[in-house]
Amino acid sequence: MKLKQGIRSISKAGNHVISHNLQIIHLGKLGRVEDAIRIFSNMTHKNLVTYNSMISMLAKNARISDARQLFDKMSPKNLVSWNSMVAGYLHNNMVEEASELFDAMPERDNFSWALMITCYTRSGKVDKARELLELVPDKLDTACWNAMIAGYAKKGKFNDAEKVLDQMPAKDLVSYNSMLAGYTQNGKMLLALRFFEKMAKRNVVSWNLMVAGYVNSGDLSSAWQLFENIPNPNVVSWVTMLCGFARYGKIIEARRLFDRIPRKNVVSWNAMIAAYVQELQIDEADKLFKKMPHKDSVSWTTIINGYIRVGKLDEAREVYNQMPCKDIAAKTALMSGLIRNGRIDEANKMFSQIHARDVICWNMMIAGYSQSGRMDEALNLFRQMPIKNVVSWNTMISGYAQAGHMDRATKIFQAMREKNLVSWNSLIAGFLQNNLYSDSLKSLVMMGQEGKKPDQSTLACGLSACANLAALQVGKQLHEYILKSGYMNDLFVNNALITMYAKSGRVENAEQVFRDIECVDLISWNSLISGYALNGYANKAFEAFGRMLSDRVVPDEVTFIGMLSACSHVGLATEGLDIFKRMIEDFAIEPLAEHYSCLVDLFGRVGRLEEAFNIVREMKVQANAGLWGSLLGACRVHKNLELGIFAARKLFELEPDNASNYITLSNMHAEAGRWKEVERLRMLMRDKSAGKQPGCSWIEVQNQIQHFLSHDLAKLRHENIQIILNTLAAHMRDKCNISDMESAYDIL
Template sequence: MKLKLGIRSIGEAGKHAFNHNRQIIQLGKLGKVEEAIRIFFNMTHKNLVTYNSMISVLAKNARIRDARQLFDQMSLRNLVSWNTMIAGYLHNNMVEEASELFDVMPERDNFSWALMITCYTRKGKLEKARELLELVPDKLDTACWNAMIAGYAKKGQFNDAKKVFEQMPAKDLVSYNSMLAGYTQNGKMHLALQFFESMTERNVVSWNLMVAGYVKSGDLSSAWQLFEKIPNPNAVSWVTMLCGLAKYGKMAEARELFDRMPSKNVVSWNAMIATYVQDLQVDEAVKLFKKMPHKDSVSWTTIINGYIRVGKLDEARQVYNQMPCKDITAQTALMSGLIQNGRIDEADQMFSRIGAHDVVCWNSMIAGYSRSGRMDEALNLFRQMPIKNSVSWNTMISGYAQAGQMDRATEIFQAMREKNIVSWNSLIAGFLQNNLYLDALKSLVMMGKEGKKPDQSTFACTLSACANLAALQVGNQLHEYILKSGYMNDLFVGNALIAMYAKCGRVQSAEQVFRDIECVDLISWNSLISGYALNGYANKAFKAFEQMSSERVVPDEVTFIGMLSACSHAGLANQGLDIFKCMIEDFAIEPLAEHYSCLVDLLGRVGRLEEAFNTVRGMKVKANAGLWGSLLGACRVHKNLELGRFAAERLFELEPHNASNYITLSNMHAEAGRWEEVERVRMLMRGKRAGKQPGCSWIEVQNQIQHFLSHDPAKLRPKNIQIILNTLAAHMRDKCNTSDMKSAFDIL
């Protein structure tokens, strides 16, 4: 009897353990880690499955350190325990830790080897993965080979992927689909079609990969033709085609396809709702949401995101409150909505209430603080993060750059173990934003030394740095590098080239780049017009404006700043006033301070100072330093001391440390013989400039950028001055041709 009771009690304990294990896994999927932990510690009977389930839950919810601590506490481990822990490291992108654990495993199965090879391939360490593949004992196991093929294909190394594929002693459908996925995911649809047609056996995954590939490359016609040929399309087939139609704005066709679906699962409903949200048709999305027979967390979160996207935060909160099981994705979505609406403190309160934060949740809150300029709070959260990914680090770099703290941004950048292209671009863009143009170019050099290839964003930023430095020779070198790198067709790069050449005085080169751009946009036109204005080509600016209008490109505020500037440089006061009137009446553009600044400069250059001053007094926007500076400059030219003094006083309030304003007013007093006022202004300037950084200038000398600080005796050597004078003389002799000297940046 006792024996029977014992057996029954063990059975009951096992049953309870089974139920608890299932609860732990379910709570983990919902992101409710604390509840899962509470159940785990309250369990009186824990088995190996319990421990393995808890390790998996912790790892998948960014609690990898807790997972490892639990793993180390286990008195008995099986192969599943080791594999679960390695899979946890893989999930958190921690290759080194996974590798260390793999090396000390008492035994391995095929899954262990496949996990570790996948770990290396995802991190781009293909040589390590290939070395491991050679050591796999069971050469007939396809999982390891397939992981290696997928790794090569993902990186676009199709020849290597094909070699592995051909070397496989046994191939399965996954092997073929891994090769096919490499082609489709990298946009190589011609090769993908050839491979697909050569496949002796296909399954629905093969067909879906082809449809998805054509959708991704924008070839909806081919995608549709293949979709209709799928022998037995599954939910993924229908959803892939539906999302493709929605992505390219074919909402009616997407809805028609949805209505045609023979059976709709929750994924299908969610896909259609998401397409409405993407198209900002939130009311339609809500109608469909209400008709859903079964809703999951994705359904609720999609509607919450939809309301947030159209600025209906209260409605988003109502949906969130109605949600039966609030997971971390929904919580993060609502928190992000609060951040987008500037309600940072409310977002912080919500963040504090979330039980277990995943990396997306951490990053969203850090980004919120960063965008609000609250970098101390952002840093505090950043330091608390258990696992930081590249987004975390890059967000901090961008945040400090936006706050003007480039020293801190650089510290964060240097502390990164692995820097990606976004990290480099964040740093370079930060230097550009803070007018540290030389540092931006130096970063490009360092990037090359570390073996990182620049992308279109890198080129656009460094070209802008060249433009602001008027570093034509370095800009030319970058142009050549862009041609070799294949980014010449990128619109952002093309527009940056136009601006660079224009600011360096090479208008013909700017025009050539403009003509070479296949499909120009408004920024292209604005860059060209601004270039004409800067270099005094008013007639060309007018012709460009007319051509732009004839091609039905609608001008914006920047276009009119360029046009007014062109009129100002050419002294075309009446034409400038007509342009200003046209901007307001014909295009309904409200003038900005920059427009008024151009107008004041325009009127001031032709001596219409009273009219310029009345323009300032009558405008609706707050005057900026550029506007008062234009008026001050005009007052000096036309010797209107009284009005000039008034403008200077406004400038002293806006730019107390800008020496040029004091010098202009001082010179005006000197020209009028008012020497006491000269001394007063100079004393005032010295007081305001105390403790400030000295002025800095730069010049290209023998294809290198030299910078000079005021009162720097090291830069005042006769030899240096002679080099500069010789360089200037050479530029004057041959202003159009520059010898092809070796770049100081060594980027080619």
């Protein structure tokens, strides 16, 4: 009797363990890690399957350190435990850790070897993977060979992949499909087609690979032709073709195909809903969503994302509230919507409710804080993040750059173990947007020294830095590199080249770059027109504007800033006013402060100060520093002290630390003999400049950028000398009554 009770008790306990193990696996799939941990902690009986399930679940939910702690506590461990931990490292792209654990394994099976080979190939270490393949004891095991073929093929090393395929003692269909996948995923569809036609055996996977390859290459006609010939298409076949139509905006064809699917499963429904969401047809997507016989987490998340994309955040939240099991993907989707709408604190509440946060979730919240300028909170999250990827680091660099803290951005960059192209571009662009042009160029040089090749974004930033420094020689060197590296067809780079040459005074070079562009865009025209304006070529600016309109390119706000600036530089007041009116009446463009600033500068240059001031008083937008600066400069030239004082006071409010405004007003007071005001302004300047970073100027001499700091005693301080000379001249004129002092002052 006791024996039977004991057997029943053991059997009952065993059933509980199995039940709990299944629950852990299910909760892991839903991303409910804390619930799985709670079940695990409360289990009175645990077996090896329990521990292995927990390791796998934690690793797949970005809790790799917790998985490792559990693995280390296990005693005894079996081969599945070791394989689960290696697979966990593979899932989190932690190659070195996987390699160390693989080396420490007391025993290995074919799966262990295949895991490690896959780990190396996915991280691009195909040579190490090949070395490992040579050591595999069971040469007849196809999994290791197939992993090696897939690794080579994915990297585009087709000759090496084919050699491995030829050397295989026993090939299976997976071997051929791995090779085919390499061709199709790299867009080599001619090679793929030849290989596909030579395959002795094909299955539906082979056909699907070809259809997907043509879809990814944009050849929908060939994809459709192949799809129609599939002997027995499965749901992947249908969904692949459906997604192909959707990707290229053929929503009607996608719906027709969807309606033809003989047995629709949840994947096909989700694909069609996603197609409507992509086209922003949220009502159609919602209709289909409501018709679905069975919905999974992807269905709910897709419709939530759809509402977010069209700006219907309340509807997205309503769908989220109806969702039976809210997984991490749905929570992250709603969180992204809140961030996109500037509701950061609400997003943070959602973030705090997510217990099993993946790296995407962490990065999204950090990016939200960064984009809102809340860098202390972004840094706090960044420090808490258990596993940081390169996106996390790059987000912090961009955030600090956007907030103007390039010293902190640089520290983050220097602390990175592995930097990618985005890391370098974020740093270089950060220096550029914070007017640290020399540092931007230095970083570009360092990037080359570390063996990283710049892309079009890097080169455009470098050219912009050269433009702002007027560093023509450095800009020419970049131009030579662009010619050699094949980026001359990139419109982004060409437009930056036009600006660089124009700002360096080389208008002919800018024109040549413009002529060499096959298909110019609005930015190209704007760059050319602005270049003409900057160098005083008003007639050429008008010619370019006329050609632009002839080519049916619609001008924007920037175009008219260039045109008004061109008129201002040569004093074409009537023409400038006509352009301004045309902008409003013909092109329905609302004037910005920059447009008014150009008008004020234009009227100020020709002495029509009252008209300039009336423009400021009557305009509908808020005046900026550039506008008041233009008025102050005009008052300085035409000796209108009263209006100049008014403009200067406005400037002191907008940019209290800009010394040039104080200097200009001081000069005006000096000319009027108002010495007390001159002294008061100089004292005010000293107080403002205390503890401030000194002003900096630069010039390119013999291919070197020479810097001039305002407090650098090693360099002449031209501004102070100018103030002193102006003060002395005005004082002499006031006291000595020298008749020819006007001409002497003009020389100064």
